[in-house]
Amino acid sequence: MKLAFSAEQQELRDSVSRFLADRMPLQRVRELMESGDGSDENVWSYAGSQLGLQGIAIPEEYGGGGFSFVEQAIVLEQLGAALYPGPYLASAVLAATALLASSDEAAKRDLLPGIATGSTVATLAFTEDNGSWEPDAIRLAATRDDQGWRLDGHKNFVLGGHCADLILALARTGDGLSLFAVDARAADSADGLTRKQLQTLDQTRTLGRLEFSALPARLIGAPGEGGQILDRTLDVAAIALAAEQLGGAQRALDMAVAYAKIRHQFGRPIGSFQAIKHRCADLLLEVESLRSAVGYAAAALAEDSAEVPVLAALVKALASDTYFHVAAENIQIHGGIGFTWEHDAHLYFKRAKSSELFLGDASYHRERLATRIGV
Amino acid sequence: MDLDLGPEIAQFRARLRDWIGANAPAELGGLTDWRIAATAGGYQGSEIARASTHPAYALWERRLGEARLICPQWPEEFGGQGMDAVRLAVLNEEFHAAGVPRVRRGMGESLVGPSVIVHGTAEQRAHFLPRIISGEDVYCQGFSEPDQGSDLAGVQTRAEVDGDEVVITGTKVWTSGAARANMMFALCRSDPSAPKHAGLSYVLFPFTDPRVRYRPIRQMSGASEFCEDFIDGVRAPLFNVIGGLNNGWKVAMTTLGHERGGAATVQHLGFEREFWELVDTARKYGRGTDPLVRQQLAWAYTGVQVMRFTGLRTLAEVAEGRPPGPEASVNKLMWSEYHKRLGEIAIGIVGTDGLVRPDGSGYPTTQWQNVFLSSRAGTIYSGTSEIQRNIVGERALGLPKEPKGQRP
Numbered sequence: 162m163k164l165a166f167s168a169e170q171q172e173l174r175d176s177v178s179r180f181l182a183d184r185m186p187l188q189r190v191r192e193l194m195e196s197g198d199g200s201d202e203n204v205w206s207y208a209g210s211q212l213g214l215q216g217i218a219i220p221e222e223y224g225g226g227g228f229s230f231v232e233q234a235i236v237l238e239q240l241g242a243a244l245y246p247g248p249y250l251a252s253a254v255l256a257a258t259a260l261l262a263s264s265d266e267a268a269k270r271d272l273l274p275g276i277a278t279g280s281t282v283a284t285l286a287f288t289e290d291n292g293s294w295e296p297d298a299i300r301l302a303a304t305r306d307d308q309g310w311r312l313d314g315h316k317n318f319v320l321g322g323h324c325a326d327l328i329l330a331l332a333r334t335g336d337g338l339s340l341f342a343v344d345a346r347a348a349d350s351a352d353g354l355t356r357k358q359l360q361t362l363d364q365t366r367t368l369g370r371l372e373f374s375a376l377p378a379r380l381i382g383a384p385g386e387g388g389q390i391l392d393r394t395l396d397v398a399a400i401a402l403a404a405e406q407l408g409g410a411q412r413a414l415d416m417a418v419a420y421a422k423i424r425h426q427f428g429r430p431i432g433s434f435q436a437i438k439h440r441c442a443d444l445l446l447e448v449e450s451l452r453s454a455v456g457y458a459a460a461a462l463a464e465d466s467a468e469v470p471v472l473a474a475l476v477k478a479l480a481s482d483t484y485f486h487v488a489a490e491n492i493q494i495h496g497g498i499g500f501t502w503e504h505d506a507h508l509y510f511k512r513a514k515s516s517e518l519f520l521g522d523a524s525y526h527r528e529r530l531a532t533r534i535g536v
Numbered sequence: 537m538d539l540d541l542g543p544e545i546a547q548f549r550a551r552l553r554d555w556i557g558a559n560a561p562a563e564l565g566g567l568t569d570w571r572i573a574a575t576a577g578g579y580q581g582s583e584i585a586r587a588s589t590h591p592a593y594a595l596w597e598r599r600l601g602e603a604r605l606i607c608p609q610w611p612e613e614f615g616g617q618g619m620d621a622v623r624l625a626v627l628n629e630e631f632h633a634a635g636v637p638r639v640r641r642g643m644g645e646s647l648v649g650p651s652v653i654v655h656g657t658a659e660q661r662a663h664f665l666p667r668i669i670s671g672e673d674v675y676c677q678g679f680s681e682p683d684q685g686s687d688l689a690g691v692q693t694r695a696e697v698d699g700d701e702v703v704i705t706g707t708k709v710w711t712s713g714a715a716r717a718n719m720m721f722a723l724c725r726s727d728p729s730a731p732k733h734a735g736l737s738y739v740l741f742p743f744t745d746p747r748v749r750y751r752p753i754r755q756m757s758g759a760s761e762f763c764e765d766f767i768d769g770v771r772a773p774l775f776n777v778i779g780g781l782n783n784g785w786k787v788a789m790t791t792l793g794h795e796r797g798g799a800a801t802v803q804h805l806g807f808e809r810e811f812w813e814l815v816d817t818a819r820k821y822g823r824g825t826d827p828l829v830r831q832q833l834a835w836a837y838t839g840v841q842v843m844r845f846t847g848l849r850t851l852a853e854v855a856e857g858r859p860p861g862p863e864a865s866v867n868k869l870m871w872s873e874y875h876k877r878l879g880e881i882a883i884g885i886v887g888t889d890g891l892v893r894p895d896g897s898g899y900p901t902t903q904w905q906n907v908f909l910s911s912r913a914g915t916i917y918s919g920t921s922e923i924q925r926n927i928v929g930e931r932a933l934g935l936p937k938e939p940k941g942q943r944p
Contacts, residue, residue, distance in 0.1 A: 163852070164848055164852035165858070429936070429939065433936040435925070438930070438938075441935060442925035442926075446866040449863040449866055450846065454838075475837070478838065479838055527835060528831065528834070530834040536815055536833050
């Protein structure tokens with residue numbers, strides 16, 4: 162296992178960071194928040210076709226870059242720091258991982274190359290109106306007739322779900338939970354797919370609600386394989402999201418520390434007061450703890466270690482607490498300007514909460530962790 | 537998962553493993569569980585002390601000395617082998633895995649030696665260093681004073697020059713290992729007219745001198761791990777002043793700044809063992825299914841694992857020749873605050889059994905009562921959490937210093 166970044170990995174981090182600073186500054190993020198579906202097609206397609214970011218961890222045989230999850234975590238950290246609002250987590254992590262975790266060789270060859278270049282925006286639809294992250298709560302039904310499989314029911318809280326070209330959905334069959342693919346480019350309500358973009362607390366993260374009515378779908382892998390695919394995908398996604406949260410937490414801490422150095426009150430920089438300094442030191446401890454944990458979990462995933470399920474629950478809980486705490490303290494340290502719409506602190510605060518709640522909050526993952534270590 | 541540190545380190549590890557296999561006396565491993573001693577959470581000192589009197593231990597100590605495996609991180613010319621932090625970490629891991637003790641020379645090894653190496657003259661190095669390695673000189677620390685806690689540069693203990701001697705008079709406190717020590721390294725005021733930091737000297741003097749008296753300080757846990765020392769005119773040659781007269785602050789800062797990086801990957805092991813003991817306790821008390829207890833245990837597991845991940849990360853960085861990142865500076869804050877919280881969780885889990893102590897004279901306590909009580913000291917000694925946060929804030933984050941107060 163390697164834990165120190167190589168020169169190539171540092172170069173990757175720097176180039177993604179420069180790309181985002183240049184093409185997706187917070188000013189641009191705000192424009193996307195206010196208008197449309199939150200994605201910038203030029204940035205998305207450049208990231209996919211020129212930088213290879215969407216396909217970075219997809220094997221070369223499926224059109225990807227063939228790098229490991231360590232490299233993908235580097236990308237995710239930078240995306241999180243920039244509050245990148247496009248569907249990267251949906252397409253390059255959730256959908257790509259679900260396909261890779263399936264046994265369906267033909268589907269991988271058909272669908273992954275488009276995801277890798279960014280020409281396909283994909284997502285994974287698994288949660289429903291009940292809001293549960295547990296596979297047992299899934300009610301979407303898949304039935305088979307002489308023309309193939311059809312889906313009936315709904316999905317909710319689907320990342321990028323309102324605009325994805327390809328929807329992978331978990332549904333129940335007689336053989337249990339199974340994964341299905343829907344080509345949403347062609348489908349509309351006449352075909353049995355109704356989509357709605359949701360108004361999100363965190364406007365940098367778009368969510369959709371989907372209704373399916375006898376919608377034709379393609380079975381991915383064998384019937385009954387969905388539970389296993391979903392377990393694996395949620396573990397990978399938890400670590401991926403934690404990498405994003407790390408990036409956001411680090412950026413929020415940097416903002417707070419920079420402000421504490423320049424803001425003067427009572428004739429001194431406020432960072433010289435222990436009330437502020439000690440708070441920043443505690444936040445650094447939390448962010449560095451998270452950095453160590455995400456680095457280890459990413460390396461474990463790259464090696465396909467048996468530790469992954471434990472690490473997934475551990476880092477998602479840690480990242481959720483850490484990012485929210487840092488983002489909240491960032492507002493407090495900024496004082497009055499910190500709770501204005503104009504200042505960027507609230508963007509991180511809202512992203513921190515949406516990232517905490519998505520895939521299950523810290524308590525949910527600590528309970529999973531307790532179970533997984535055998536408590 | 538094992539950290540991949542490259543082929544050279546893998547070879548070093550294999551050679552070391554062979555050496556331990558060939559040289560560790562057969563009875564050594566069975567004398568006690570030596571792994572406890574290498575970890576931060578253990579309180580089994582007397583058990584270790586008893587096992588250390590066995591002839592197999594003496595034989596092991598001699599073989600380690602011959603192989604330069606005592607103070608191995610010291611430079612070769614001073615009796616070590618210049619072992620870097622990565623190799624030292626591997627050494628700790630292999631000794632731990634084999635269940636054999638590292639023979640350490642306490643504060644002589646970790647604090648006095650490095651200061652003498654950096655600030656001593658050739659003659660001082662030749663005199664003091666071999667006596668530390670051989671175990672002839674055992675040091676205790678004389679930094680804190682009753683009126684000087686965090687504000688170390690304010691120490692009042694005098695070191696007056698009298699001919700070619702210094703005469704030391706004053707009171708030191710929070711000395712651990714006083715009963716085992718024959719030497720003290722102390723920060724003393726040699727020029728009371730100079731500004732606070734400029735009038736200090738770093739002096740080594742005989743602690744067995746009849747003009748030294750000490751009394752144990754009983755802690756809230758009932759244990760007495762520290763002493764208060766009354767030093768009344770002890771004389772030491774000027775030769776025993778390290779780094780020159782009135783230059784003690786700089787020497788003391790070397791001492792405090794000395795990284796114990798080699799412990800990075802074994803430091804968490806004691807906490808990990810303690811965590812699983814607490815899980816067993818929770819099950820025994822039927823609390824393993826209580827959702828709140830499960831949250832607390834998952835939190836504690838996360839704390840221990842973060843220490844493990846951080847140690848591995850630091851080691852990986854150092855192995856690449858990079859300086860350790862900010863994660864190394866929060867180490868003390870992390871484990872001491874963690875342990876305090878763990879003590880609170882543990883006594884909550886045992887519930888009413890936390891109310892009652894075992895029978896016996898003195899103040900005997902159960903394991904979890906002891907963790908609950910003794911862990912309170914961890915965020916105070918060796919730099920309080922508040923001092924740690926100042927250091928982290930100023931050095932790692934570059935926040936401005938607080939304006940200095942007036943001297944009383």
